[in-house]
Structure formats: structure tokens, C-alpha cells
Amino acid sequence: MEFSNINIIDVLPGLFLVVASVLAMISIAIKRNHIFIFVVTSTSLMGVFLFLILYASNHEFNVEPLFVIDGFGTFVTGLIVMSALAVSLLSYAYFEQREERKEEYYILLLLATLGSDILVISKHFVSLFLGLEILSISLYAMVAYLRKRNKSDEAGLKYLILAAFSSAFLLFGMALVYSASGSMDFTGIAKYVSANPTLPLPMFAGMCLMVVGIGFKLGVVPFHMWAPDVYEGAPAPVAAFIASISKGGMVVLLVRFFDTINGFQYPVLVLAFACIAVASMIAGNVLAIQQTNVKRILAYSSIAHMGYILVAFLAGGELGEEAVSFYLVAYFLTNIGAFGVVAILSDQDRDAERLEDYQGLFWRHPKIAAVFTAMLLSLAGIPLTAGFLGKFYLITSGVHAQLWWLVIVLVASSVIGLYYYIRIIAMMFEKAEGSDELALHPRLYLINLITLLVLCALIIYYGIYPQGLIEQIHNFLQ
């Protein structure tokens, strides 16, 4: 390996994250202070983000043999860092109200962000797996962070066992692919693939096992069983992280991997992904209808949304990649916002997850309810929100690639999806009932409210004036 010719600016964001997590660790060693570590985390994330805004470019740069830093990767890195910033801003108030030791959470958050960032720019099985493990191991701890809650423990354990399993599948798959192609580098595999128009058996088996591992991370049907339980048990900001950043990183990796090796030349794989997409869209939306727990509803909805993204992934091409990028932005903002609302309304005893917690919210906390309404409408894909343009983009790419069946399933299932989003909204607009023993008494922090309002403003801004974002995506993807 040779490091002499590394363009320092390109690798700085990742290095920054490493440094930030080390700094956070040292600061705990010196003195435990929640505000201090929160400020360290947020400013470093903000710093990385500003750095990317100022210096990011769309030129391609390889750190052989592990990483490729190109426009797509840089764009998504920026998105991930910004989302991590939003999550950390939402976390402060949430953890401040809880009795456990709070400080280590931020180290985990930074590390998980780093893991996701590595996934996004990796072009080699080794870096892929490293990134994935950094991400997953941080998440095990984050999910189970509130140890005094049974559900949180349960969720952590569930996630640990299943994620470890899926990593094993992924590893075995990678080994098989390596045994067939003799390369762990994406481009090396691509060479092998282009020489073999038919899929040899070890390669086929390896790919299938990898699909299992990737599918688990994305939480798509039939590998979705963990999602609702983990979302329900995890602290609300962590659920936001899993729903957005952790899945987003994997989506990008999937797009890059398939793009590089040109996996679409194998109809079997296309068929497999099409089936997964259809199953996710339908099952996610149908199962969400029966839920009465808001976090579970959001979990099933994110299963469905991954199905939607797969449509654009299958559509491929330039438009497909653009659609994925745009949709990721909308989806990240929306999901973090939605879980942010859950976080802001939660109190020490439990998270605001029952549907009844939202009854009459519009008359109690009009601002929060307005934000949540915007988020839900964006998830449902209603105009004036970024979610609508995202869905429009997905459908456009699907129609362009003439994936009629997938597009029709997308449309039909998002109509089903409307029902449960609207149900939450309807709940918020109902008359508030008298005081309930179970009613929550959250302390509201200004910082959460501001974060949510900013997210909401962004969603509406991108919903009305998406041109800026589209152009940015264009620039980065060129």
C-alpha cells in the first residue's frame, strides 16, 4: 500500500471524524460533562460539513485499493454528516432527561457516522466490511444504550444477534465471490463478471449470500423482522440514526457495487431485487396499517421506503442514481424529523410511541404538530414537501426504465401507505382528552425545537424549490 500520493483534502472528512471521536474519548477521560461532549461532537460534525461545503468537488480520486472518493460518495458523505449533526442535536435534550451515563453515546455516534462514511466510499470488500462493522458495533451499543429499559435491552440483543448473523452471511458471500473471481476489489470482480456472461455457481451463491447480508442492513422484506422491534426499543434519536444514516450508507454501497460490476446483466439478480422491492413495498405498508405504536409504524414505513428506493436502483442509469440521491436526501430529512418529534415528546418514563400520545397534539403543541404533519405528508409523498419530489423522481426513473410493474406496485402501495400516515395526522387534530395517567410530560428544549423547525423548513423548501438540490446532485454525479 502506498500513501504518498494521497490528496489530503479528499480524505480529510474521514480523518476529521476519527479525530473527533478520539477527542470525545479524551474529553470523557478528563472530565464527564454532557454539555461539553455534546458541543465537541456537534462542532466537529458541523466542521466536517462546512469543510465539505467549501472544498468538496466531484472529481474522482482513488485511495488504492480500498476507497474511491467521487462525486456520488462525497455528496452522500455530506448528507450523512449533516444528518449525524441533526441526530446529535436532537440527542442532547433526549439524553439530558435520562439518568444513565450520557457521554459515551457521542463517541458511538461519531464512530457509527464514520462507519457509514466508509461504506459510502469503499470499493473493496475489506473496506466494506470494516465500515460495516464499525457501524454495526457502534449501533449495538447505541440501541441498548438505555440499559434500565427492558425493551432497549431486548432490542440491543436482537440487533446484535441478527446483525452478527447477517455479517456472517455477508462474509461467506464475499469469500465465495472471491473464490470465484480471485479479487476482492470491485473493479477486479467487474473484470471477471464481464468475462463471464453466465453466472457461475460459486459466484451465484456468493451473490445470494451477499444479498442476504445487504438486505438485512437495509431492512427489506424478507430480512426485515428485526426492524420494528429494534426501532421500538431503541432510543428515539438512535432509531432516527438507524432509519436514515445506517440504511443510506448501505444503499449507496449497493448502488456502487452493482454499478461497478454491472450486476444487472444477470437477470436472476434483477429478478431477486425486483421481488425484494415488491415484497418490501407491499409488506411494509400493509403491516404498518395494523400498528398502534408510532415507532413501529415508522419502522414499517421505512421498510416500504427502502422498497421504493430499490425501484430507482433497479432502474439504474444516470436518472436512477440521481433519483436515489434525491430520495435519500428527502428520506433522511423526513425520517430524522419524524423521529425527532418522537424524541422531543418523550419523557423520562417512556418514549412517545403510543398513538394516543399524539391525540390533540395540534392544540397542545401546534409547532411540533405542524412539523410532524409536514414530515408525515412528506413520507406519504404529498406535494409541497421534499418527499413528493423524491417520489416523483423515483417514479420518473421507473417509468423511464419501463419498469411498469414495479412502478404500479409503488403507486398502489403508497396509496395504502397514506392510510396510516393520515391516521396519525387525524389523531393529532382530534380534540384532546382530559389528563391521562399515562400522559407524557416532556421538558421541551429550544435546541430540539429549532432543529425540527429547520428540518421542516428544508423539507418544504426542497418541496417547493428543488432546483438547487437537483443541480447540486447533477454537479456531483457528473
Add this chain to the structure above:
Amino acid sequence: MILVTFISVLMIGGIMAWVAASWSNLASRWISLITLLIDFILAISIWMNNASTPWIEKFYAPWIPNFGINFSLALDGLSLLMLLLTFFLGILGVLISWNEIQYRVGFFHFNLLWVLAGISGVFLTMDLFLFYFFWEVMLIPMYFLIGIWGHENKRYAAFKFFIFTQASGLLMLLAILGLYFVHKNNSGVGTFDYFQLLGTQMSLSTSRWLMFGFLAAFIVKLPVVPFHTWLPDAHSQAPTAGSLILAGLLLKTGAYGLIRFVLPLFPEASAEFAPWAMLLGVVGILYGASLSFAQTDLKRLIAYTSVSHMGFVILGVFAFNSLAMQGAVMQMITHGITSGALFAIAGILYERIHTRDINAMGGFWVKAPFMGVTTLIFVLASLGLPVLGNFIAEFLTLIGSWQANQTLTILATTGIVAATAYSLRIMQKVFLGKTLNEKTMTDLSLREKLVFVPLIAAIIWLGLFPQKVLNTTKPMIDKSFKTEQTTLNQKDNGIQ
């Protein structure tokens, strides 16, 4: 620029009305009223100075250039009439809810004005993406109007309304995208611009599929039997202003879509589909009429009359001649006024006696003669009595459709007979007969008279002097038939 003003005034007014309600409910009501009056006066002034050019006014600004999406608005006679109707009914909607709505007044008016903004947008836009955008924008506030201020079964009704319209709207979005790509493949230019998409060359089967996508949205909205089941629920559960807007305006967006988009964009496919559409129209006329006769809930009854009357619209639109088209447009306007008025009466009755059950009503004429006369006028209008506007509309429609299909026209005419039955039943059950519930009954107040007098004036004026309206739509209709003929001819020539 004035076209943008129409929409933005409503949107800004809506926000102001919402904010103002935190000081005073009355301020919120006045702001809404003034907002609508401004728009109405603007629209009237355009109408007065209207030359006979097909396009009176246009506005254009790029929005999302990457997809060829523009913020493109244009006004022709049809749009202008629809806008006038929108603002007119909007004013009445505010007046009619003056006392009825006491809960969350600011948010109510916000929703009311934003529905109207969405509707105005639908009537004005000439970009298909923007059209879909506005199509959806009018949904959400309407959902809230039904869901928050509605009657006992409001949640069910609001859900049903939302899901029906959204599902059909998404099919339209698919068709819009299909059209976009067909045009892009033909000409290399990706655009959602209506004028550029007109006359896109495509095979008949493609055009058939795309047309069905558009039809889905419009037919559900119109509504055409068997996609009408959301309508009785939504209409009967909505608050009075909500029903008024639903019946008076939202249904018209469906008819407008047929005239503006389906016929010009897919001339061949729609000519092919025309007999079936006319059949659906006739089925709607008869089915709506007979169900209407069987209702005991006054608002449901009126809702089914809408199904029946809207049958005439689709009959007229698909008869493919300018007489019938004129009739259909006329029907849109007169039905907006009549059904709006009837819903207002139902709402006023509900305010007084707290029921919509016509079996619990009777003999109100003694106590409320003014209300009785008003109702009589609109009931007569609804059954198509000459002198009143609806007669002109149905007459023109039937003359036109006679040229297209005689059997169906005869069947449709029997619908008017059925209309007599259900319309007079309203009168008989509510105002005549044994006196019930009379203690709480009072006649119309000054404010309520202020609502009905303009409505009565409008419906009589439309019945006596329809020429002004017909002149307004004439250039647009003539033009559309001319271009349609030429495109059809061109295609015929091409085949030969």
C-alpha cells in the same frame, strides 16, 4: 402576473386569517371575506374587459428546468368562468359558516382559502406537473375541513375521500409521466408544458393507456358511477362550507380536466371511448336520481343529485360537438350554484333543528316562508325548469348529444323526469306536510339572505341571459374542436 395574484392572494389571505384568529375570530372571518372579494372583483373586471381571444392572459416562469417543469399559468374563457364560480362560492362559503363554525376558526379559514387556492391553480395551470401539484394541494385542506369540522362520521368520510382521490391522482401522475417520456422520445425535448404536449404523436394503444390514467383521476372526482362511493359520505359529513365547495367546485375540477386535458391530448382515444363514456354518464344520471329519491338524509339526498347532474356533464363532454360542450360547461356552473345553494339550505336547517333526517322535518313553510321560497327556486332549478340556468345547460347538452347518440339521449331525458321526482320530494318533505320540530325553526337571518339573494340572482340571470357565458367559452370551445378535427384529419390522411 394577475394570474399569480389570484392564487397568492388566497394563500396569503389564508395565512393571515389563521394568524388573526389568535386575536379575534371575527377578524379571521373578515380577512377571508375580503380576500375572496378582492379576487372576485379582479376576475369580474377581467371578464368585463374580455376580448374574444382564446387566451386572455398568460404567465410563465421556469421552475424545475431539468425536467422541463414550468410555472405556467394561462387563462381562457373556461378558466375564467370557473374562477368566477370559485370565488363566488368561496365568498358564500365564508358567509355561510359565519355562525356555524366556532371551533378553531382561524385554521378553518386557512383551510378554506387554501382549498380555493388549489382549485384556482387547477383551473389556471398549463403545466401538467404543476397541475398535478395543485390537484394534490387542494386535497389536504379539504381533508381537514371534513375531518375536523365535519359531522358524526367525519373520520371515515375524510379517509375515504382522501384515499379515493389520491389513488386516482397517482394514476394520473403515471400517465403524465408516460406522456412526458413519449414526447421526449419523439422530439428529444422533455417537457410538461401543455401546449407542447398537445398533438404528441403516439400509437393508439399508448394513447389509450395514457388516457385511462387521466380519466381515472377525473372520473373519480366527477364522479362517474361506479367510482362515486366517496361522494355521498364526504358531502354529507362535511361542514356546510365544505359541502358547498365539494359539490360546487371540486367536482368541477374533474369535468374541467376532461375538457382541458383528456379530449385535446388524446383526441383519437377519447373519440373511441366516447360511446362508453356517454353510457357511463347516462347510468350516472339514472342511478344517481333513483338513489337520491331513496335517501332520508337531506345532505346525502343532495349529494346523489350531484351524481345525477354530473352525468349530464360527461354526456355533454363526450358528445364531441360544441353545442353539447357548451351545455356541459353551463351545467358545471349552474350545478355549482344550485347544489351549493341546496347544501347551504341543508346546513341552515341543521343549525336550527340539528338533524339532517327529512322524516324529522315538515311544514316549515309556515315558520320560514323566505327559506321556503328560496328552496323552491333551487329545487325547481335542479329539476330543470325553464327560466332557471340548469334548463339551458341540460337543454344544450341534450341537443348536442342527440346528434351523437339518440338512444342514450332519450334515456338521459328520462333522468330529468326522475329529477322532478326527487327534487319535489325535498320540497314536500321539508316545507310542506305536517308541521314538525317547529319550535326551533326561524326564518333566514339577514346574513343568510345575503348568501341566497346573489345565488338566486345568478341562477335566474343564467337562465334568462346565458349568452354572455356562452360567448365567453365559445372561442375556447371552437378552437379546441377545430384543432381536434385537424389532428384527426391529419392522422386519417396519414393512414391513407
